[in-house]
Structures are given as structure tokens and as C-alpha cells.
Amino acid sequence: MKPVELRENVWWLANRSESLLEVNIYLLCYPHDKGQANLIIDPGPPELLTCLQKAAAPIIGGLDKVHGILINHQDPDVAPNSAYIQKLNPQCMVVASEDTWRLIHFFGLKASRFKAVESYRHHRAIMPGGCRLIFVPSPFCHFRGAMMYYDERSRILFSGDLFGGLSYTADLYADESSWEGIKTFHQLYMPSRDALKLAVSRIRNLDPPPEMIAPQHGSIIRGGLIKTFLDRMYNLDVGLDLLIAGEKEENYLGAVNEILAELEREESSDALAKGISALNRDKSFTSVMTFANCRVTGFKVDPPAAVKTLLDHLRTYGGIGLESLVNLVALKILISRNIPVSDILPPSEGQELPDYFE
Structure with missing residues (x-):
């Protein structure tokens, strides 16, 4: 599939592979007076690297033009490509929680080009051009240091594994039928309902509220389904x-x-x-x-x-x-x-x- 522009300067980069566990990668571009800052969220596993390069090339020129990588957690389907991107652009900054960094640095990432989300005041970063990026911790969903990223400009919440789902269809956007895949994924991989309740409460507290939830697996949730799925997730029995x-x-x-x-x-x-x-x-x-x-x-x-x-x-x-x-x-x-x-x-x-x- 070709890249899909979800909102202005926000792109879905990946490829539908007819797998039950599809991987979603996202590119955020922030134009400013002196050029443009490019961020990738959860760059995925090595087998998607060439696909990622092809998808990014017509938009920003290639992965060497990526200036920052935001990582939700350390899993092999989420983070490994960050090391390859950092080799293509040695100045590329990696942003994640301290708990996540303790594991992802083993991919070969440079400590000098890492910044912990805990170091940002009020869990907020001002991006080039003045837009705010908010860091939203989602502990134990499903990793202790899991971190969601909320782009206020586009009002898209990049939620990592939270709200991820099994893909029973290749559709990029979720509909009512997507809930079964989301439910199954969470019951298998999330530890407890209490962890989900905390994460859902933090999403509900975002102001302005998100208009899209873009997970790392499955389909993108938008419109009225956001409230519906938040309500269901809050009361979902999972794991333990x-x-x-x-x-x-x-x-x-x-x-x-x-x-x-x-x-x-x-x-x-x-x-x-x-x-x-x-x-x-x-x-x-x-x-x-x-x-x-x-x-x-x-x-x-x-x-x-x-x-x-x-x-x-x-x-x-x-x-x-x-x-x-x-x-x-x-x-x-x-x-x-x-x-x-x-x-x-x-x-x-x-x-x-x-x-x-x-």
C-alpha cells in the first residue's frame, strides 16, 4: 500500500501484509521557518526497513531525513529500525521512557542521542513551528514504561499497543467489527483491567480530546468509535x-x-x-x-x-x-x-x- 496522509503532515507508513498482526508506523512532519522537522513513531522491525524507506522517500526524501524517533516500548516489532535510522542520520534523536531506554539501547542506539520523556517539563515538548507534543504514560499497557504520544496539532493519539488489534480485514480504519480483534489482542497481551483503566482515564483527560487513536497494530480509530471503544476498554477483563x-x-x-x-x-x-x-x-x-x-x-x-x-x-x-x-x-x-x-x-x-x- 502507498502512504496515507491521515491529517495534514501526518502519514501512515507501512504495508498491509495479510497478517493477523499488522504493524503501523507513523511519520509526523513539522514545517518551520528554517525547514522541516521529521519524526517517526515506532519504526518497526528490520523486515519493514526497505518498505519504510520507499514510503518515506516521496514525502521527506528518505530515512536519513528523519530527525527524531518516538518509541512506545521496546518490543522487536516496535523499535529495532530506530538503530538503522540513527546510522543513516547520526544526529537523529530517540525519545522514550527511561524504562524503555534500558532495553532499546541494546539495539545499538547512542546514549548521547537519547532523551527521556521524564526530562520534559509537564511531559510536553514544543515542536518546531510551535506545535505541542504531549507524552502520555500508559504503564503496563503492556510494558511498565509504555508511552503514548499526542500530537495536539492533528489531534491524533499514537497509542502504541494500547487499542491495537488483530486484523481480520486489511482495512486501515476501524469500524464496529474491529472491536473483536482489539478485545482479543488485549485479553492476550494486557496484564490487568486496572492498568487499562488508568490509561483510558488519561486519554479521557486530554484537552482537546483526540479525534483519532492510531495504534501500532490493527486499524486506526476515529469519530464516535473513540468514545465507544474507550468505554468498552475501561471495563474489559484481560490477562490476570x-x-x-x-x-x-x-x-x-x-x-x-x-x-x-x-x-x-x-x-x-x-x-x-x-x-x-x-x-x-x-x-x-x-x-x-x-x-x-x-x-x-x-x-x-x-x-x-x-x-x-x-x-x-x-x-x-x-x-x-x-x-x-x-x-x-x-x-x-x-x-x-x-x-x-x-x-x-x-x-x-x-x-x-x-x-x-x-
Whole structure:
């Protein structure tokens, strides 16, 4: 593909390769009285170097005319070409967070031509021509030192991996269908919802608000989709959240099957099957869980609610034997697995006893 001018003097430079993980590289040009300053954001991996040279040549004359490189984080799909560009123009300045620099300098970058974003007052730089570039930290999205760059002139936020997505189509601009690729990418590579919330809050605080979000992967987000995707991202469970949720479900799954196994030993499999079958007696609605051979294989609703429903049905429809055992067995097993009993078992109804010490 040819370069695409996103806004005046802001270009998308890359190539659609029919990969699920497309790489986006951006060029910002700042004309001024004595010439023009050229910045590249996240210059990408070595295999895109010749593509990058061809794309930049008609706009600025070549990569030797790049004066600055802004890097979000250190990954091999993001930063390696910065070393090649700096060799073509030894005066080229690299800007990144201090945490990112500790890793990208291994590409062969010169310490004398590095400037940390932390050294800029108020995380702002005045570019040639007077435009402001704002540095927006997005820690742990997905690297500790990740840094977004907001060009106030064009109102484009260059967000790095944040809002990146898998490319199920070759479209440069996102639409509603792009969310699935964004969601999947973040659930795989972002550590926690709390990290996303902090980053989203910082984007929402930008004034003026961005009119485009240009990530390092996937499609560029613009218009009303920005608010929509920000809202979804703020509440998205990712990484550790999903692992914890999965562990929680596995714990409940183990607990309920342990309860069923003990009840079966103490009573009978017929009584157990009778209680389980009552969950979906008239087939008017889907069951809250799935079964195989009188054992639970999965939950379709929140695990505590599903387990509570099952135990209620076992008490009601499983016969006198099960009714007397359900609470006792469940209480023992839930406590042993550190599962809150109050979410599942009914409160005990204390029997009034005479007071012999009146």
C-alpha cells in the first residue's frame, strides 16, 4: 500500500501484509521557518526497513531525513529500525521512557542521542513551528514504561499497543467489527483491567480530546468509535483478571463435583439424578450448567448462583435422604475450599431454646 496522509503532515507508513498482526508506523512532519522537522513513531522491525524507506522517500526524501524517533516500548516489532535510522542520520534523536531506554539501547542506539520523556517539563515538548507534543504514560499497557504520544496539532493519539488489534480485514480504519480483534489482542497481551483503566482515564483527560487513536497494530480509530471503544476498554477483563476468573470457576467446579460425589456415596445415584433432572424439568429455558454422568462440566451463569440453584433443587427434589445431607456436605466442602458460604447456602434458622438461666 502507498502512504496515507491521515491529517495534514501526518502519514501512515507501512504495508498491509495479510497478517493477523499488522504493524503501523507513523511519520509526523513539522514545517518551520528554517525547514522541516521529521519524526517517526515506532519504526518497526528490520523486515519493514526497505518498505519504510520507499514510503518515506516521496514525502521527506528518505530515512536519513528523519530527525527524531518516538518509541512506545521496546518490543522487536516496535523499535529495532530506530538503530538503522540513527546510522543513516547520526544526529537523529530517540525519545522514550527511561524504562524503555534500558532495553532499546541494546539495539545499538547512542546514549548521547537519547532523551527521556521524564526530562520534559509537564511531559510536553514544543515542536518546531510551535506545535505541542504531549507524552502520555500508559504503564503496563503492556510494558511498565509504555508511552503514548499526542500530537495536539492533528489531534491524533499514537497509542502504541494500547487499542491495537488483530486484523481480520486489511482495512486501515476501524469500524464496529474491529472491536473483536482489539478485545482479543488485549485479553492476550494486557496484564490487568486496572492498568487499562488508568490509561483510558488519561486519554479521557486530554484537552482537546483526540479525534483519532492510531495504534501500532490493527486499524486506526476515529469519530464516535473513540468514545465507544474507550468505554468498552475501561471495563474489559484481560490477562490476570481472566486467569483469576478462570481459577475461581475451576474452584467452584471442583467444589460442586466434590459435593455431588459425597452425596452419591452417602445416598444414591438415583436420588442425585432425580435432583439434577429437576433443574430443567419443562425445557422452557436453558440450564444454568452443563452435566455429564451426574457431574457438572461447566457453568453458564456466575458460579455461586449456579451452585446455589443446583443445591436448592437437590434439597427440594432429591428425596428425604439428600435433603438432610445437602447443607452439611456443602458446608464442609465450601469451607475447605475458602468459598463464601453465605453466597450459596441459606442462613441457618436458629431454633429458640428455653433459657434455663433466667
